[in-house]
Amino acid sequence: MVNLPGYFRGTLELQDVIVVGAGPAGNNAALSLASKGYGVTVIDSRENIGDKLCTGLVGEECFRRHPIDPALVYREINAASVIAPSGELVRFETPRPVARVVNRVAYVSSFADQAREAGAEYLLGRRVVDLEQHKDWVSVTTDDGSIKARTLVLAAGFGSQLNRQLGLGEPSDYVVGIQALVRTENIDEIEVYLGRDIAPGFFAWLVPTEPGIALAGLLVRKNAPEKFVSFISAREAEGKITETVNKPVCWGIPLRPLRKTYTDRVLVVGDAAGQVKPTTGGGIFYSLLASEVASGALHQALSEDKLSANRLGVYQKEWKNLLSTELEVGYSARRMFEYLGDSHISSLIHQASNNGFIAELADSPDVSFDWHSSMIGKIVGHPTLGGVLSLVNPLLARMAKSPGLAGMVFPDQLVAVESEVTMAGTGTPV
Ligand SMILES: Cc1cc2nc3c(=O)[nH]c(=O)nc-3n(C[C@H](O)[C@H](O)[C@H](O)COP(=O)(O)OP(=O)(O)OC[C@H]3O[C@@H](n4cnc5c(N)ncnc54)[C@H](O)[C@@H]3O)c2cc1C
Incomplete structure (x- = not known):
């Protein structure tokens, strides 16, 4: 971790890009921009990169583009069972793996490691509390000082107040995810549970990771803790779950994108922009794709030093070309x-x-x-x-x-x- 006295640093340098948020979106944007030779500083309030609530399921296409050490992959997925509200179990099997369950922290950290190797610096354990746009720079104030840069990539995930500070609002619909690690008996494939009593309008899951361990969770619009307790109790009664290892944690998932994902000198990417599959709430791959588009747009704009909202609007056009059919x-x-x-x-x-x-x-x-x-x-x-x-x-x-x-x-x-x-x-x- 770089440990610079913030306000002092702010007076000395004008960084090319500050990235707020070291999730998949922020790290990948940092990697791509640092690889092109730009000075990049990534700021995250967490000390442990990537340690945010997630199941770690990534599709094959995502994995092919962004592989990691096979030792960090828990499982390849080529089968899953869906349990209907009637109790009927239907098994779905594909000839080839369609996804993998990865160690989320390791996966997200691998992008940060590569970004560091490419020259990006990381300020961890610093919460960004204020963003200001000026004519020739943006200033980012953390709880430990402030930094200026020519541009900002806002990748602060779901529920960030920072979008609002820039007048960009927030995604208009979202769902709550709740998940915990559980010990299991005989759970070797993903199980997906449907039904109004379990997760009305959404679904619950058991996703095995290491032998005898799974992530149990569900998505729901309200009453997440109550729904979670009853989901776990039902699986305990069936003998599938033997113990809940850690306290369940809730976090939000946007279901709609922001109307506007750019402004003067700023691009918004990932969950902060609502670039998530509305069907399942999966957002890692779309965050990575959108951050690549964002880096391309910023590269062009930085090289010409034309960083107005007008100029950066190309980012939104391009990511919408790629994702808006899927999102709609x-x-x-x-x-x-x-x-x-x-x-x-x-x-x-x-x-x-x-x-x-x-x-x-x-x-x-x-x-x-x-x-x-x-x-x-x-x-x-x-x-x-x-x-x-x-x-x-x-x-x-x-x-x-x-x-x-x-x-x-x-x-x-x-x-x-x-x-x-x-x-x-x-x-x-x-
Ligand atoms: C229960 C659950 C399960 C999920 N499972 C999957 C899955 O299996 N597969 C999948 O593809 N997606 C899954 N998702 C969604 C996925 O986790 C997100 O879409 C993805 O992490 C978004 O990446 P991001 O970089 O945009 O944001 P994040 O990963 O949320 O990263 C944002 C970062 O910004 C930092 N930050 C926020 N505010 C500040 C601030 N003010 N100052 C400094 N730093 C700040 C945070 O600490 C965080 O590290 C799941 C989500 C939930 C809730």
Whole structure:
């Protein structure tokens, strides 16, 4: 850790880039910019890089682009079981691994190690309390002094107040994740649990890491601790969980992106920008992708010394080109899923498993851990599954009958039918 007296340092140097947040987004931006020769300082309030609530599931594409030492990978994932609200268990197996469970801290730290090797410096254990934009620089004030830089990458994760300080607001929808480490008996594959009693509108999981150990968690809009206790008790009663090793921890996950992810001299990336899969809440890969786009845009702007919001707007255009179909389709599917009652979900799962759809999907190139829109199109457009959706309401039935994504509706349209079906609440403070 670099230990410089903050205010003194601030008067001496104008850094090229300050990155706030040493998660996947911030470290990868730092790595990319430091590799291009820019002076980069990363600031994080944590001492232990990457030690933030997460399950550590990364898709194969992410892993191929950003591999780590195989010793830090707990498991390859090519099978998972989904347990319907009815109790029916459906196993999904793919011919090749689609994801891996990695040691999250080690994975995120590996980006920071590479960034340091490329010349980035890290100020850890410093909380950023204030950001100011000036004509020729930005100033970042921590609880231990302040630093100035030509530009700022804001990668402070979910719930950061710093977005608001810059007038960029915050993601308009989010969910709460809760998770703990548990000891298990005979849990060798991922188990995903669905149902209103367990995780209404979302899901719960057991993700095995080392032998006899798993991460148990769930996503939910409200009452996370209560839901978690009852999920764990039910698995204990089944003999799957024998002990909860640590206290469960809650953290938020954005489900919608910020409207604006740039301003003068500043780009916002990762969870802070809401660049997360709305279907599952996974955000590591999209954070890495968006931080690469951000570094490219900053490189161009820094080299020309043109750092106005106008100039940096290219970042938003580019990351939206890459991710917005996924974010929009994923969010529509998420809202649709939240409308389904237990009987609909059970029926969908039963039919999908019995009419060969699951086997067909497992072999299909549409199955991807990180890109869900074509898989969603396939499910929504399926004739039998569409029949189940028609039980929910006519709008969903119309969507199901339309071919693929052409039939998707987007959140504004869903508002029109909200009054017909009880919606889950829109979130509680974490
Ligand atoms: C229960 C749960 C399970 C998840 N499981 C997965 C999964 O399996 N796979 C997946 O892809 N995603 C998962 N996610 C989401 C994933 O963790 C995030 O999308 C990802 O970490 C986002 O990266 P980031 O760099 O944007 O933010 P973060 O990883 O949150 O990093 C932000 C950093 O900013 C720092 N920071 C914040 N405020 C300040 C401040 N004021 N001053 C200084 N530093 C600050 C924080 O300390 C933190 O280190 C999960 C999330 C939850 C809640």
